[in-house]
Amino acid sequence: MPQPATPPPPSDAAVPAAGVAAAAAAAAPTERFAARTAGMTASEIRALFAVASRPEVVSLAGGMPNLAALPLESLAAEVGNLVARDGQVALQYGSAQGVPALREQICEVMALEGIRADPDDVVVTVGSQMALDLVTRIYCDPGDVVLAEGPSYVGALGSFAAYQARVVHVAMDEHGLVPELLRDALRSLAAQGITPKLLYTIPNFHNPAGVTLAVERRAEVLEICASYGVAVVEDNPYGLLGFSGRTYPALRSLDRDVVYLGSFSKTFASGLRVGWALVPPAVRDRLVLAAESATLCPPSFTQMLVSRYLAGHDWRSQIKTFTEAYRERRDALLDALETHLPDGCTWNVPDGGFYVWLTVPEGVDTKAMLPRAVTARVAYASGTGFYADGFGTRQLRLSYCYPTPERITEGVRRLAGVLEAELDVMRTFGTPARPALGAGGPQTPSPSTP
Numbered sequence: 001m002p003q004p005a006t007p008p009p010p011s012d013a014a015v016p017a018a019g020v021a022a023a024a025a026a027a028a029p030t031e032r033f034a035a036r037t038a039g040m041t042a043s044e045i046r047a048l049f050a051v052a053s054r055p056e057v058v059s060l061a062g063g064m065p066n067l068a069a070l071p072l073e074s075l076a077a078e079v080g081n082l083v084a085r086d087g088q089v090a091l092q093y094g095s096a097q098g099v100p101a102l103r104e105q106i107c108e109v110m111a112l113e114g115i116r117a118d119p120d121d122v123v124v125t126v127g128s129q130m131a132l133d134l135v136t137r138i139y140c141d142p143g144d145v146v147l148a149e150g151p152s153y154v155g156a157l158g159s160f161a162a163y164q165a166r167v168v169h170v171a172m173d174e175h176g177l178v179p180e181l182l183r184d185a186l187r188s189l190a191a192q193g194i195t196p197k198l199l200y201t202i203p204n205f206h207n208p209a210g211v212t213l214a215v216e217r218r219a220e221v222l223e224i225c226a227s228y229g230v231a232v233v234e235d236n237p238y239g240l241l242g243f244s245g246r247t248y249p250a251l252r253s254l255d256r257d258v259v260y261l262g263s264f265s266k267t268f269a270s271g272l273r274v275g276w277a278l279v280p281p282a283v284r285d286r287l288v289l290a291a292e293s294a295t296l297c298p299p300s301f302t303q304m305l306v307s308r309y310l311a312g313h314d315w316r317s318q319i320k321t322f323t324e325a326y327r328e329r330r331d332a333l334l335d336a337l338e339t340h341l342p343d344g345c346t347w348n349v350p351d352g353g354f355y356v357w358l359t360v361p362e363g364v365d366t367k368a369m370l371p372r373a374v375t376a377r378v379a380y381a382s383g384t385g386f387y388a389d390g391f392g393t394r395q396l397r398l399s400y401c402y403p404t405p406e407r408i409t410e411g412v413r414r415l416a417g418v419l420e421a422e423l424d425v426m427r428t429f430g431t432p433a434r435p436a437l438g439a440g441g442p443q444t445p446s447p448s449t450p
């Protein structure tokens with residue numbers, strides 16, 4: 001039987017090797033991270049939620065849905081029934097693609113926006129944020145270009161950064177994404193030999209800009225993307241939250257190749273984390289594989305609860321109740337802005353959703369002003385978080401979804417005081433309270449727009 005080799009005595013040569021190993025062992029764990037994690041900076045959302053939770057601060061910052069109107073008692077009964085009657089299934093692993101009954105119901109929900117879909121093409125995810133992550137994962141290599149409205153949803157920008165995609169913003173006007181600017185961007189990128197992988201768009205009640213893509217522009221946006229071979233990702237968590245009760249035809253209803261993302265976060269309960277992607281059949285299998293590697297399967301329990309809720313409750317009138325509350329809050333915000341804000345501020349009038357996008361007078365830097373606002377007990381989301389390139393210093397997002405109308409009015413009164421103080425400093429010293437990095441409105445392309 002061969003003898004095990006005797007280990008050689010430690011030699012001088014072994015000492016540096018051990019030293020290297022020791023040095024490697026002493027290296028900070030972060031030094032071993034993959035390069036792509038460099039793009040994962042703390043989103044402003046996290047800081048905002050921390051601030052929002054302080055009771056003395058009126059938070060107009062986060063986009064937390066207002067759940068006060070949910071029928072909690074009947075939901076509690078539903079949860080009890082689910083465990084008692086279907087607990088063996090609800091508490092078990094399920095299909096990676098999602099519970100079949102829920103996928104059928106999701107198709108009924110999407111039909112409200114003109115989408116005719118096959119439940120086989122629906123993939124249930126842990127919130128639409130997960131769908132965004134998975135879609136980016138299967139489409140984007142490092143360095144790939146993604147087109148997105150400027151400004152855009154901070155969580156999407158986070159996913160694009162995490163996969164090292166480069167975001168090129170396309171500006172909006174009061175009717176949403178501007179087709180000519182989209183065409184210009186694509187033409188200019190093509191001249192550099194670049195075909196973007198995706199157009200990421202939020203057509204309805206945009207987060208953060210509050211605007212809706214005009215119906216007449218929808219087919220044009222799709223045609224432009226098709227002619228350049230760019231896939232369209234339509235993110236639509238707010239589409240059913242229109243204040244006039246009107247719904248808009250989804251981009252997906254006009255083109256079956258659109259990747260559509262939906263969510264129950266704003267129309268039912270964000271804490272359940274149930275969202276979905278509707279994808280072309282050619283994309284579905286890859287998406288399911290990506291989902292499987294992320295979570296094995298979405299939680300059976302929350303999916304079945306949503307399914308029971310949709311089957312047993314008048315969810316359409318619940319959405320109406322939500323939108324009535326949001327409209328009342330939007331009105332309170334708009335009234336207060338009109339009454340209290342200094343001259344030189346402009347904002348849009350959203351027809352649904354959660355957000356007003358405010359442009360402040362030249363010279364005011366909303367990010368630099370935020371700590372002073374929080375000291376004055378009001379919080380907002382500063383504009384730069386909604387651009388991938390640091391643009392948006394003159395903008396901020398106000399969310400009216402969560403606080404009561406009275407708190408909203410008080411919050412705007414405090415914000416107006418902070419703005420007045422900034423303007424006073426500028427008037428007195430001829431410079432901003434802190435220098436602004438740049439300026440531009442939501443209608444102005446950010447610098448990276450080619």
Ligand SMILES: Cc1ncc(COP(=O)(O)O)c(C=O)c1O
Nearest residue numbers: 127128129153207235263265275
């Ligand atoms: C535009 C947009 N997309 C996606 C999401 C993520 O939603 P979910 O809760 O479904 O993950 C949000 C959440 O605020 C959003 O505003």
